[in-house]
Amino acid sequence: MSGDLDRTEIGVVHEDGSRLVDAEPVTDDATIEGALRPRTLDAFIGQQRVKDQLGLVLEAASARGRAADHVLLAGPPGLGKTTLSMIIAGELGMPLRVTSGPALQHAGDLAAVLSSLIPGEVLFLDEIHRMSRAAEEMLYLAMEDFRVDIIVGKGPGATAIPLELPPFTLVGATTRAGLLPGPLRDRFGFTAHMDFYETADLRAILARSAGLLDVALTDDAAAEIAGRSRGTPRVANRLLRRVRDFAQVRAEGDVDLTIARDALALYEVDEIGLDRLDRAVLDALLRRFGGGPVGLSTLAVAVGEESETVETVCEPFLVRAGLLARTPRGRVATPAAWSHLRLRPPPGSTPPLPFGEAVEAELDGADPA
Ligand code: ADP
Numbered sequence: 001m002s003g004d005l006d007r008t009e010i011g012v013v014h015e016d017g018s019r020l021v022d023a024e025p026v027t028d029d030a031t032i033e034g035a036l037r038p039r040t041l042d043a044f045i046g047q048q049r050v051k052d053q054l055g056l057v058l059e060a061a062s063a064r065g066r067a068a069d070h071v072l073l074a075g076p077p078g079l080g081k082t083t084l085s086m087i088i089a090g091e092l093g094m095p096l097r098v099t100s101g102p103a104l105q106h107a108g109d110l111a112a113v114l115s116s117l118i119p120g121e122v123l124f125l126d127e128i129h130r131m132s133r134a135a136e137e138m139l140y141l142a143m144e145d146f147r148v149d150i151i152v153g154k155g156p157g158a159t160a161i162p163l164e165l166p167p168f169t170l171v172g173a174t175t176r177a178g179l180l181p182g183p184l185r186d187r188f189g190f191t192a193h194m195d196f197y198e199t200a201d202l203r204a205i206l207a208r209s210a211g212l213l214d215v216a217l218t219d220d221a222a223a224e225i226a227g228r229s230r231g232t233p234r235v236a237n238r239l240l241r242r243v244r245d246f247a248q249v250r251a252e253g254d255v256d257l258t259i260a261r262d263a264l265a266l267y268e269v270d271e272i273g274l275d276r277l278d279r280a281v282l283d284a285l286l287r288r289f290g291g292g293p294v295g296l297s298t299l300a301v302a303v304g305e306e307s308e309t310v311e312t313v314c315e316p317f318l319v320r321a322g323l324l325a326r327t328p329r330g331r332v333a334t335p336a337a338w339s340h341l342r343l344r345p346p347p348g349s350t351p352p353l354p355f356g357e358a359v360e361a362e363l364d365g366a367d368p369a
Contacts, residue, residue: 019313020242020267021275023078023232036209036237037083039090044080045208046201050192054084057190058091067120067167068092069189070143072128074177078234079194081173082126088171089122097123101130110135111150111163114142119166128172129179136184143170143187196231196320199223205233206240215244216253221260228264230273230317242267272321272340277305279341281314282323285333286343293330 019026025033038044041055054071061068071088073081089096097117104110104125117123125131131139142148146167149160172188174180185191197205203219203226210217217240225243229236246263247255255263268276284302285292300307315331318324323337338345 019275019277020238021228021230021235021269021273021278021317022313023076023230023234025078025234026238029234029238032241033234033237036212037086038208039087041087041091043208044083044087045204046197047080047192047194050084050194053190054088054192058088061092061169068169070170070172070187072177072180072185072188072191073171073173073194074191075175075194076196076232077175078232079196080233081194082124084192085122085124085171085173088169089124092120092122092169094120094122094169097121099123099125101125101127104135105132107132107134107138107151110138110142111148114148114165114168115163117166117168120168121166122169122171124171124173126173127175128184129174129176136181139170140183140187197233198231199226202226202229202231202233202236206236209237209240210255213240213244215240215247215255217255218257220257221255224257224260225264228269228271228273235273239264239267239269273317274321274340277303278314278318281305281310282318282333282337282341285324285331286337286341290346291338292332293327295330299331 041051041058044051057071058068068088073084075081085098086096095118097113099113104113110131113123138148142165146165148163148165150163152159152161170188177185177191177193203222206217206222206225207219210222221243225239226236229239243255243260243263244253246266247253247259250262251259264270268279270279274282280303281299285294285299288302289299296311297307300310303310315324315326318337319326321336322334323340325332325334335345
């Protein structure tokens with residue numbers, strides 16, 4: 001991280017370097033998220049298609065009296081994958097064991113977890129795409145035949161001792177389904193692709209969370225916060241907590257539309273969920289480079305950030321919001337970016353319609369920088 005910007009100033013980043021609109025969990029999320037997680041499929045808001053499909057899988061498993069098929073939950077952070085894994089275990093009436101890809105660096109790590117499961121237990125494997133190759137190969141057999149081969153010894157004298165496992169249900173979660181090898185993906189009986197949430201669903205999530213946190217939240221305030229939450233329940237719940245803090249100090253705790261707007265203005269989260277860094281990137285792109293095209297590294301220098309920060313932290317949402325496009329010639333602002341920052345494109349500037357190009361660039365695998 002570089003630059004003159006004091007990034008721990010309110011609204012941009014927390015003291016640990018994370019941002020208010022970050023979809024990944026940050027410092028104070030862990031405890032509070034536990035309290036806000038819905039515990040049944042019925043209480044899980046939105047993602048109707050996933051809920052319907054998953055409901056069937058679970059019902060069928062219960063009717064057969066056998067462990068449910070393995071389930072893969074694919075989608076960006078903060079959309080409810082961990083929550084769903086807990087719901088799956090709850091609906092099946094089974095305990096949940098939690099582990100993650102990075103924790104399984106050796107096949108032995110996985111063997112230890114698998115061999116200690118009880119029959120029917122649900123194993124949640126977060127970030128499954130980050131598991132080691134050796135663990136992954138062991139998992140293939142475990143998923144298919146409920147068996148692992150423990151290799152004893154080395155070289156030509158090595159022997160494989162088969163170890164029977166109790167039937168279990170694996171719930172894998174990944175933010176990068178594309179990185180999973182085909183054989184692993186194929187071993188899941190059901191894959192749920194989770195999408196960003198509609199504003200109406202986020203409103204309902206906020207209303208529910210406000211009830212649990214004992215915050216008086218009006219409908220229009222919930223809609224306002226929902227619209228700034230980037231389609232992500234984790235961000236919505238976090239913004240609600242910050243707005244609640246503001247309301248406690250400034251307005252006896254009640255959150256109405258004015259309080260929500262004032263609080264979010266103070267935290268510098270704008271009407272569509274951009275924070276100060278996102279806006280700084282857009283602002284530099286528009287004012288200094290006439291809307292582009294401009295290379296990633298030049299843009300990063302202009303906002304005093306590392307290229308990687310701009311690319312991984314800001315750009316994904318700017319692209320998703322239709323404000324910025326990656327083209328073979330560099331980053332380009334879309335017409336929506338000009339109107340969002342209430343600026344007028346200079347006459348004779350590059351025609352700001354890069355969508356076709358951007359798509360082609362991605363298909364060709366061209367380096368957009
Ligand atoms: P992920 O594992 O995908 O990163 P989590 O399951 O940890 O996401 O969810 C993040 C937060 O958002 C949790 O506090 C959870 O309660 C909340 N949340 C996610 N999805 C929903 C939903 N559909 N309804 C209510 N709350 C949700």
